[in-house]
Amino acid sequence: MMKYILVCILVSARGHQANGADPEVHPNAGLLPDACGEIAERRLAEGPAAGLYEFPWMALISYDTKHGRDFKCTGTIINSRYILTAANCIKNLKIAGVRVGEYNKCTSIDCQLDQCESHIQDITVDEAIVHEDFTSQANVDNNIGLLRLHDPIDFTFKNVAPICLPVSNALSSVTIDGKTATLASWKFRKTSSCALNKISLPLVTRDECIKKHETSSFVKLEISVNQICADEKAEDACGIVSGDPLMLEAGDQGGRRMVQYGLSSHGLTRCGTDYPGIYTDVSKYMDWILSNLKQ
Structure with a gap:
Protein backbone atom coordinates (compact mmCIF):
# COMPACT_ATOMS: atom_id res chain seq x y z
CA MET A 1 0.00 0.00 0.00
CA MET A 2 1.28 3.44 -0.87
CA LYS A 3 2.48 5.56 2.00
CA TYR A 4 1.00 9.01 1.35
CA ILE A 5 1.56 12.09 3.46
CA LEU A 6 0.26 15.57 2.68
CA VAL A 7 2.65 18.19 3.97
CA CYS A 8 2.45 21.98 4.05
CA ILE A 9 5.83 23.39 5.08
CA LEU A 10 6.33 26.98 6.15
CA VAL A 11 9.41 28.16 4.32
CA SER A 12 9.05 31.74 3.22
CA ALA A 13 6.52 34.44 2.56
CA ARG A 14 5.22 35.62 -0.77
CA GLY A 15 7.81 36.72 -3.26
CA HIS A 16 9.99 33.69 -2.58
CA GLN A 17 13.18 35.34 -3.79
CA ALA A 18 12.77 38.29 -1.44
CA ASN A 19 15.17 39.14 1.37
CA GLY A 20 18.11 38.75 -0.97
CA ALA A 21 17.70 34.98 -1.34
CA ASP A 22 20.03 33.69 -4.04
CA PRO A 23 19.04 30.20 -5.26
CA GLU A 24 22.41 29.77 -6.95
CA VAL A 25 24.13 29.55 -3.54
CA HIS A 26 21.30 27.74 -1.74
CA PRO A 27 22.67 24.75 0.23
CA ASN A 28 20.35 22.45 -1.73
CA ALA A 29 21.27 23.81 -5.17
CA GLY A 30 23.44 20.74 -5.73
CA LEU A 31 20.34 18.51 -5.53
CA LEU A 32 19.33 19.76 -8.97
CA PRO A 33 21.40 17.98 -11.64
CA ASP A 34 23.73 19.86 -13.97
CA ALA A 35 22.81 17.48 -16.79
CA CYS A 36 19.27 18.56 -17.65
CA GLY A 37 17.04 19.83 -20.44
CA GLU A 38 18.93 18.01 -23.18
CA ILE A 39 17.66 19.13 -26.61
CA PRO A 48 1.84 19.29 -32.89
CA ALA A 49 3.26 15.83 -32.18
CA ALA A 50 6.19 15.83 -29.78
CA GLY A 51 9.25 13.77 -30.58
CA LEU A 52 9.45 10.36 -28.91
CA TYR A 53 12.38 11.50 -26.77
CA GLU A 54 11.83 15.25 -27.01
CA ILE A 163 14.25 19.42 -16.98
CA CYS A 164 16.40 22.44 -16.13
CA LEU A 165 15.05 25.04 -13.72
CA PRO A 166 16.12 28.71 -13.62
CA VAL A 167 18.34 28.26 -10.57
CA SER A 168 21.41 30.11 -11.84
CA ASN A 169 21.55 33.89 -11.94
CA ALA A 170 22.08 33.71 -15.71
CA LEU A 171 18.83 31.80 -16.21
CA SER A 172 16.71 33.51 -13.55
CA SER A 173 17.54 36.97 -14.92
CA VAL A 174 16.44 36.17 -18.49
CA THR A 175 13.77 38.55 -19.81
CA ILE A 176 11.05 36.30 -21.17
CA ASP A 177 8.42 38.89 -22.19
CA GLY A 178 7.83 38.75 -25.93
CA LYS A 179 9.56 35.41 -26.38
CA THR A 180 7.85 32.30 -27.71
CA ALA A 181 7.69 29.40 -25.27
CA THR A 182 6.95 25.72 -25.83
CA LEU A 183 4.15 24.03 -23.92
CA ALA A 184 4.05 20.22 -23.74
CA SER A 185 0.82 18.42 -22.84
CA TRP A 186 -1.15 15.26 -23.44
CA LYS A 187 -4.27 17.34 -23.97
CA PHE A 188 -4.79 19.95 -26.66
CA ARG A 189 -7.97 20.56 -28.59
CA LYS A 190 -8.00 19.12 -32.15
CA THR A 191 -5.19 16.72 -31.29
CA SER A 192 -5.19 13.28 -29.74
CA SER A 193 -4.89 13.14 -25.97
CA CYS A 194 -3.16 9.77 -26.23
CA ALA A 195 0.25 10.96 -27.46
CA LEU A 196 2.30 13.83 -26.09
CA ASN A 197 1.92 17.07 -28.02
CA LYS A 198 3.54 20.48 -28.07
CA ILE A 199 2.54 23.98 -29.05
CA SER A 200 4.30 27.35 -29.30
CA LEU A 201 2.84 30.17 -27.22
CA PRO A 202 3.94 33.84 -27.27
CA LEU A 203 4.55 35.24 -23.80
CA VAL A 204 2.89 38.55 -22.98
CA THR A 205 3.81 41.17 -20.40
CA ARG A 206 2.01 41.28 -17.07
CA ASP A 207 0.57 44.72 -17.90
CA GLU A 208 -0.85 43.45 -21.18
CA CYS A 209 -2.22 40.37 -19.45
CA ILE A 210 -3.93 42.46 -16.77
CA LYS A 211 -5.49 44.79 -19.34
CA LYS A 212 -6.89 41.90 -21.38
CA HIS A 213 -8.39 40.16 -18.36
CA GLU A 214 -9.92 43.44 -17.12
CA THR A 215 -12.06 43.49 -20.28
CA SER A 216 -13.40 39.99 -19.69
CA SER A 217 -17.17 39.62 -19.41
CA PHE A 218 -16.57 36.34 -17.60
CA VAL A 219 -14.76 35.94 -14.27
CA LYS A 220 -12.14 38.69 -13.92
CA LEU A 221 -8.87 37.09 -12.90
CA GLU A 222 -6.17 38.94 -11.02
CA ILE A 223 -2.59 38.48 -12.19
CA SER A 224 -0.10 38.32 -9.33
CA VAL A 225 3.59 39.16 -9.51
CA ASN A 226 4.25 35.43 -9.17
CA GLN A 227 2.61 34.61 -12.49
CA ILE A 228 3.39 34.89 -16.19
CA CYS A 229 0.97 34.92 -19.10
CA ALA A 230 0.93 33.29 -22.51
CA ASP A 231 -1.25 34.09 -25.52
CA GLU A 232 -3.56 31.10 -25.94
CA LYS A 233 -6.09 32.53 -28.38
CA ALA A 234 -5.10 29.87 -30.89
CA GLU A 235 -7.78 27.20 -30.60
CA ASP A 236 -5.19 24.43 -30.33
CA ALA A 237 -4.21 25.70 -26.88
CA CYS A 238 -7.56 24.73 -25.37
CA GLY A 239 -7.78 21.98 -22.81
CA ILE A 240 -4.32 22.09 -21.25
CA VAL A 241 -4.13 20.67 -17.76
CA SER A 242 -2.50 21.86 -14.56
CA GLY A 243 1.14 20.91 -14.24
CA ASP A 244 2.08 21.24 -17.92
CA PRO A 245 5.49 22.92 -18.35
CA LEU A 246 6.06 26.17 -20.22
CA MET A 247 9.64 26.01 -21.51
CA LEU A 248 12.22 28.18 -23.21
CA GLU A 249 15.46 27.22 -24.88
CA ALA A 250 18.12 29.14 -22.97
CA GLY A 251 21.88 29.23 -22.64
CA ASP A 252 23.87 28.60 -19.50
CA GLN A 253 27.25 27.17 -18.57
CA GLY A 254 26.15 23.80 -19.92
CA GLY A 255 25.18 25.19 -23.34
CA ARG A 256 21.69 25.41 -24.83
CA ARG A 257 19.08 23.68 -22.68
CA MET A 258 15.33 23.57 -22.25
CA VAL A 259 14.45 25.46 -19.09
CA GLN A 260 11.06 25.43 -17.38
CA TYR A 261 9.94 28.97 -16.65
CA GLY A 262 6.22 28.37 -16.30
CA LEU A 263 3.79 25.87 -14.83
CA SER A 264 0.24 25.76 -16.17
CA SER A 265 -2.06 27.04 -13.48
CA HIS A 266 -5.41 28.46 -14.54
CA GLY A 267 -7.28 30.77 -16.86
CA LEU A 268 -10.58 31.11 -18.67
CA THR A 269 -11.79 27.78 -19.99
CA ARG A 270 -13.42 29.11 -23.16
CA CYS A 271 -11.51 28.29 -26.33
CA GLY A 272 -10.38 30.81 -28.89
CA THR A 273 -10.62 33.81 -26.54
CA ASP A 274 -8.17 36.69 -26.46
CA TYR A 275 -7.49 36.24 -22.74
CA PRO A 276 -3.98 34.97 -21.98
CA GLY A 277 -3.49 31.78 -20.00
CA ILE A 278 -1.95 32.17 -16.56
CA TYR A 279 1.10 30.24 -15.44
CA THR A 280 3.02 30.04 -12.19
CA ASP A 281 6.37 31.80 -12.64
CA VAL A 282 8.82 29.06 -11.61
CA SER A 283 11.71 31.51 -11.29
CA LYS A 284 9.90 33.21 -8.37
Whole structure:
Protein backbone atom coordinates (compact mmCIF):
# COMPACT_ATOMS: atom_id res chain seq x y z
CA MET A 1 0.00 0.00 0.00
CA MET A 2 1.28 3.44 -0.87
CA LYS A 3 2.48 5.56 2.00
CA TYR A 4 1.00 9.01 1.35
CA ILE A 5 1.56 12.09 3.46
CA LEU A 6 0.26 15.57 2.68
CA VAL A 7 2.65 18.19 3.97
CA CYS A 8 2.45 21.98 4.05
CA ILE A 9 5.83 23.39 5.08
CA LEU A 10 6.33 26.98 6.15
CA VAL A 11 9.41 28.16 4.32
CA SER A 12 9.05 31.74 3.22
CA ALA A 13 6.52 34.44 2.56
CA ARG A 14 5.22 35.62 -0.77
CA GLY A 15 7.81 36.72 -3.26
CA HIS A 16 9.99 33.69 -2.58
CA GLN A 17 13.18 35.34 -3.79
CA ALA A 18 12.77 38.29 -1.44
CA ASN A 19 15.17 39.14 1.37
CA GLY A 20 18.11 38.75 -0.97
CA ALA A 21 17.70 34.98 -1.34
CA ASP A 22 20.03 33.69 -4.04
CA PRO A 23 19.04 30.20 -5.26
CA GLU A 24 22.41 29.77 -6.95
CA VAL A 25 24.13 29.55 -3.54
CA HIS A 26 21.30 27.74 -1.74
CA PRO A 27 22.67 24.75 0.23
CA ASN A 28 20.35 22.45 -1.73
CA ALA A 29 21.27 23.81 -5.17
CA GLY A 30 23.44 20.74 -5.73
CA LEU A 31 20.34 18.51 -5.53
CA LEU A 32 19.33 19.76 -8.97
CA PRO A 33 21.40 17.98 -11.64
CA ASP A 34 23.73 19.86 -13.97
CA ALA A 35 22.81 17.48 -16.79
CA CYS A 36 19.27 18.56 -17.65
CA GLY A 37 17.04 19.83 -20.44
CA GLU A 38 18.93 18.01 -23.18
CA ILE A 39 17.66 19.13 -26.61
CA ALA A 40 19.84 17.01 -28.92
CA GLU A 41 16.86 15.04 -30.23
CA ARG A 42 14.13 17.57 -29.86
CA ARG A 43 13.52 17.85 -33.61
CA LEU A 44 12.60 14.25 -34.32
CA ALA A 45 9.04 15.42 -34.94
CA GLU A 46 7.57 18.57 -36.42
CA GLY A 47 4.11 19.99 -35.85
CA PRO A 48 1.84 19.29 -32.89
CA ALA A 49 3.26 15.83 -32.18
CA ALA A 50 6.19 15.83 -29.78
CA GLY A 51 9.25 13.77 -30.58
CA LEU A 52 9.45 10.36 -28.91
CA TYR A 53 12.38 11.50 -26.77
CA GLU A 54 11.83 15.25 -27.01
CA PHE A 55 10.50 15.87 -23.51
CA PRO A 56 11.77 13.01 -21.32
CA TRP A 57 11.03 15.02 -18.16
CA MET A 58 7.26 14.78 -18.58
CA ALA A 59 5.40 12.93 -15.83
CA LEU A 60 1.81 11.79 -15.49
CA ILE A 61 0.13 11.86 -12.08
CA SER A 62 -2.41 9.10 -11.47
CA TYR A 63 -5.32 9.20 -9.04
CA ASP A 64 -7.61 6.64 -7.44
CA THR A 65 -11.18 7.36 -8.51
CA LYS A 66 -14.44 5.45 -8.23
CA HIS A 67 -13.89 4.38 -11.84
CA GLY A 68 -10.35 3.18 -11.21
CA ARG A 69 -7.03 4.91 -11.75
CA ASP A 70 -6.94 7.96 -13.97
CA PHE A 71 -4.31 10.42 -15.19
CA LYS A 72 -5.58 13.95 -14.58
CA CYS A 73 -2.50 16.11 -14.07
CA THR A 74 1.06 16.33 -15.25
CA GLY A 75 4.38 17.35 -13.78
CA THR A 76 8.05 17.45 -14.64
CA ILE A 77 11.06 15.52 -13.40
CA ILE A 78 13.49 17.89 -11.66
CA ASN A 79 15.72 15.21 -10.12
CA SER A 80 15.56 11.48 -9.48
CA ARG A 81 13.21 11.84 -6.48
CA TYR A 82 11.08 14.92 -7.17
CA ILE A 83 8.29 15.93 -9.54
CA LEU A 84 7.35 19.60 -9.93
CA THR A 85 3.62 20.16 -10.43
CA ALA A 86 0.72 22.47 -9.56
CA ALA A 87 -0.62 22.61 -6.01
CA ASN A 88 -4.17 22.00 -7.19
CA CYS A 89 -2.98 18.67 -8.61
CA ILE A 90 -2.05 17.32 -5.19
CA LYS A 91 -3.83 19.16 -2.38
CA ASN A 92 -6.46 16.95 -0.70
CA LEU A 93 -6.29 14.41 -3.53
CA LYS A 94 -5.64 10.68 -3.35
CA ILE A 95 -2.61 10.17 -5.55
CA ALA A 96 -1.99 6.64 -6.78
CA GLY A 97 1.45 7.35 -8.18
CA VAL A 98 3.54 8.94 -10.90
CA ARG A 99 4.37 7.55 -14.33
CA VAL A 100 7.51 8.65 -16.17
CA GLY A 101 8.82 7.60 -19.56
CA GLU A 102 5.37 7.66 -21.14
CA TYR A 103 4.71 9.01 -24.63
CA ASN A 104 1.43 7.50 -25.85
CA LYS A 105 -0.98 6.65 -23.06
CA CYS A 106 -3.04 4.39 -25.32
CA THR A 107 -0.32 2.00 -26.48
CA SER A 108 2.11 -0.30 -24.67
CA ILE A 109 4.79 0.22 -27.32
CA ASP A 110 5.36 3.74 -28.62
CA CYS A 111 6.89 4.12 -32.07
CA GLN A 112 7.86 7.15 -34.13
CA LEU A 113 9.74 7.02 -37.40
CA ASP A 114 12.18 4.11 -36.95
CA GLN A 115 12.35 4.27 -33.14
CA CYS A 116 10.22 2.43 -30.59
CA GLU A 117 10.04 2.62 -26.82
CA SER A 118 8.18 0.44 -24.31
CA HIS A 119 9.81 1.08 -20.93
CA ILE A 120 7.82 3.12 -18.43
CA GLN A 121 8.30 3.59 -14.70
CA ASP A 122 5.34 3.72 -12.30
CA ILE A 123 6.44 4.98 -8.87
CA THR A 124 4.44 5.59 -5.71
CA VAL A 125 4.57 8.87 -3.81
CA ASP A 126 5.95 9.26 -0.29
CA GLU A 127 5.25 12.93 0.23
CA ALA A 128 3.16 15.70 -1.33
CA ILE A 129 4.33 19.24 -0.59
CA VAL A 130 1.82 22.03 -1.24
CA HIS A 131 2.88 25.65 -1.13
CA GLU A 132 1.74 27.07 2.20
CA ASP A 133 0.23 30.19 0.59
CA PHE A 134 -1.64 28.38 -2.19
CA THR A 135 -5.08 29.86 -2.83
CA SER A 136 -7.57 28.01 -4.99
CA GLN A 137 -10.39 30.50 -5.25
CA ALA A 138 -11.11 32.62 -8.36
CA ASN A 139 -7.78 34.41 -8.06
CA VAL A 140 -5.43 31.46 -7.82
CA ASP A 141 -1.93 32.19 -6.53
CA ASN A 142 1.14 30.21 -5.42
CA ASN A 143 -0.10 27.25 -7.43
CA ILE A 144 2.98 25.09 -7.09
CA GLY A 145 3.86 21.83 -5.37
CA LEU A 146 6.31 18.95 -5.24
CA LEU A 147 5.95 15.19 -5.12
CA ARG A 148 8.69 13.12 -3.49
CA LEU A 149 8.85 9.67 -5.04
CA HIS A 150 9.18 6.52 -2.96
CA ASP A 151 11.89 5.17 -5.28
CA PRO A 152 14.36 7.09 -7.42
CA ILE A 153 13.83 7.31 -11.17
CA ASP A 154 16.21 5.11 -13.13
CA PHE A 155 17.91 7.54 -15.52
CA THR A 156 19.69 4.79 -17.47
CA PHE A 157 16.74 4.75 -19.85
CA LYS A 158 16.64 7.17 -22.75
CA ASN A 159 13.05 8.27 -22.19
CA VAL A 160 13.56 9.78 -18.73
CA ALA A 161 15.65 12.83 -17.82
CA PRO A 162 15.28 15.99 -15.69
CA ILE A 163 14.25 19.42 -16.98
CA CYS A 164 16.40 22.44 -16.13
CA LEU A 165 15.05 25.04 -13.72
CA PRO A 166 16.12 28.71 -13.62
CA VAL A 167 18.34 28.26 -10.57
CA SER A 168 21.41 30.11 -11.84
CA ASN A 169 21.55 33.89 -11.94
CA ALA A 170 22.08 33.71 -15.71
CA LEU A 171 18.83 31.80 -16.21
CA SER A 172 16.71 33.51 -13.55
CA SER A 173 17.54 36.97 -14.92
CA VAL A 174 16.44 36.17 -18.49
CA THR A 175 13.77 38.55 -19.81
CA ILE A 176 11.05 36.30 -21.17
CA ASP A 177 8.42 38.89 -22.19
CA GLY A 178 7.83 38.75 -25.93
CA LYS A 179 9.56 35.41 -26.38
CA THR A 180 7.85 32.30 -27.71
CA ALA A 181 7.69 29.40 -25.27
CA THR A 182 6.95 25.72 -25.83
CA LEU A 183 4.15 24.03 -23.92
CA ALA A 184 4.05 20.22 -23.74
CA SER A 185 0.82 18.42 -22.84
CA TRP A 186 -1.15 15.26 -23.44
CA LYS A 187 -4.27 17.34 -23.97
CA PHE A 188 -4.79 19.95 -26.66
CA ARG A 189 -7.97 20.56 -28.59
CA LYS A 190 -8.00 19.12 -32.15
CA THR A 191 -5.19 16.72 -31.29
CA SER A 192 -5.19 13.28 -29.74
CA SER A 193 -4.89 13.14 -25.97
CA CYS A 194 -3.16 9.77 -26.23
CA ALA A 195 0.25 10.96 -27.46
CA LEU A 196 2.30 13.83 -26.09
CA ASN A 197 1.92 17.07 -28.02
CA LYS A 198 3.54 20.48 -28.07
CA ILE A 199 2.54 23.98 -29.05
CA SER A 200 4.30 27.35 -29.30
CA LEU A 201 2.84 30.17 -27.22
CA PRO A 202 3.94 33.84 -27.27
CA LEU A 203 4.55 35.24 -23.80
CA VAL A 204 2.89 38.55 -22.98
CA THR A 205 3.81 41.17 -20.40
CA ARG A 206 2.01 41.28 -17.07
CA ASP A 207 0.57 44.72 -17.90
CA GLU A 208 -0.85 43.45 -21.18
CA CYS A 209 -2.22 40.37 -19.45
CA ILE A 210 -3.93 42.46 -16.77
CA LYS A 211 -5.49 44.79 -19.34
CA LYS A 212 -6.89 41.90 -21.38
CA HIS A 213 -8.39 40.16 -18.36
CA GLU A 214 -9.92 43.44 -17.12
CA THR A 215 -12.06 43.49 -20.28
CA SER A 216 -13.40 39.99 -19.69
CA SER A 217 -17.17 39.62 -19.41
CA PHE A 218 -16.57 36.34 -17.60
CA VAL A 219 -14.76 35.94 -14.27
CA LYS A 220 -12.14 38.69 -13.92
CA LEU A 221 -8.87 37.09 -12.90
CA GLU A 222 -6.17 38.94 -11.02
CA ILE A 223 -2.59 38.48 -12.19
CA SER A 224 -0.10 38.32 -9.33
CA VAL A 225 3.59 39.16 -9.51
CA ASN A 226 4.25 35.43 -9.17
CA GLN A 227 2.61 34.61 -12.49
CA ILE A 228 3.39 34.89 -16.19
CA CYS A 229 0.97 34.92 -19.10
CA ALA A 230 0.93 33.29 -22.51
CA ASP A 231 -1.25 34.09 -25.52
CA GLU A 232 -3.56 31.10 -25.94
CA LYS A 233 -6.09 32.53 -28.38
CA ALA A 234 -5.10 29.87 -30.89
CA GLU A 235 -7.78 27.20 -30.60
CA ASP A 236 -5.19 24.43 -30.33
CA ALA A 237 -4.21 25.70 -26.88
CA CYS A 238 -7.56 24.73 -25.37
CA GLY A 239 -7.78 21.98 -22.81
CA ILE A 240 -4.32 22.09 -21.25
CA VAL A 241 -4.13 20.67 -17.76
CA SER A 242 -2.50 21.86 -14.56
CA GLY A 243 1.14 20.91 -14.24
CA ASP A 244 2.08 21.24 -17.92
CA PRO A 245 5.49 22.92 -18.35
CA LEU A 246 6.06 26.17 -20.22
CA MET A 247 9.64 26.01 -21.51
CA LEU A 248 12.22 28.18 -23.21
CA GLU A 249 15.46 27.22 -24.88
CA ALA A 250 18.12 29.14 -22.97
CA GLY A 251 21.88 29.23 -22.64
CA ASP A 252 23.87 28.60 -19.50
CA GLN A 253 27.25 27.17 -18.57
CA GLY A 254 26.15 23.80 -19.92
CA GLY A 255 25.18 25.19 -23.34
CA ARG A 256 21.69 25.41 -24.83
CA ARG A 257 19.08 23.68 -22.68
CA MET A 258 15.33 23.57 -22.25
CA VAL A 259 14.45 25.46 -19.09
CA GLN A 260 11.06 25.43 -17.38
CA TYR A 261 9.94 28.97 -16.65
CA GLY A 262 6.22 28.37 -16.30
CA LEU A 263 3.79 25.87 -14.83
CA SER A 264 0.24 25.76 -16.17
CA SER A 265 -2.06 27.04 -13.48
CA HIS A 266 -5.41 28.46 -14.54
CA GLY A 267 -7.28 30.77 -16.86
CA LEU A 268 -10.58 31.11 -18.67
CA THR A 269 -11.79 27.78 -19.99
CA ARG A 270 -13.42 29.11 -23.16
CA CYS A 271 -11.51 28.29 -26.33
CA GLY A 272 -10.38 30.81 -28.89
CA THR A 273 -10.62 33.81 -26.54
CA ASP A 274 -8.17 36.69 -26.46
CA TYR A 275 -7.49 36.24 -22.74
CA PRO A 276 -3.98 34.97 -21.98
CA GLY A 277 -3.49 31.78 -20.00
CA ILE A 278 -1.95 32.17 -16.56
CA TYR A 279 1.10 30.24 -15.44
CA THR A 280 3.02 30.04 -12.19
CA ASP A 281 6.37 31.80 -12.64
CA VAL A 282 8.82 29.06 -11.61
CA SER A 283 11.71 31.51 -11.29
CA LYS A 284 9.90 33.21 -8.37
CA TYR A 285 9.78 29.94 -6.45
CA MET A 286 13.31 28.60 -6.77
CA ASP A 287 14.11 29.28 -3.11
CA TRP A 288 10.90 27.50 -2.07
CA ILE A 289 11.63 24.53 -4.33
CA LEU A 290 15.20 24.15 -3.10
CA SER A 291 14.20 24.54 0.55
CA ASN A 292 11.78 21.65 0.22
CA LEU A 293 14.21 19.20 -1.39
CA LYS A 294 16.07 16.57 0.56
CA GLN A 295 18.42 13.75 -0.32
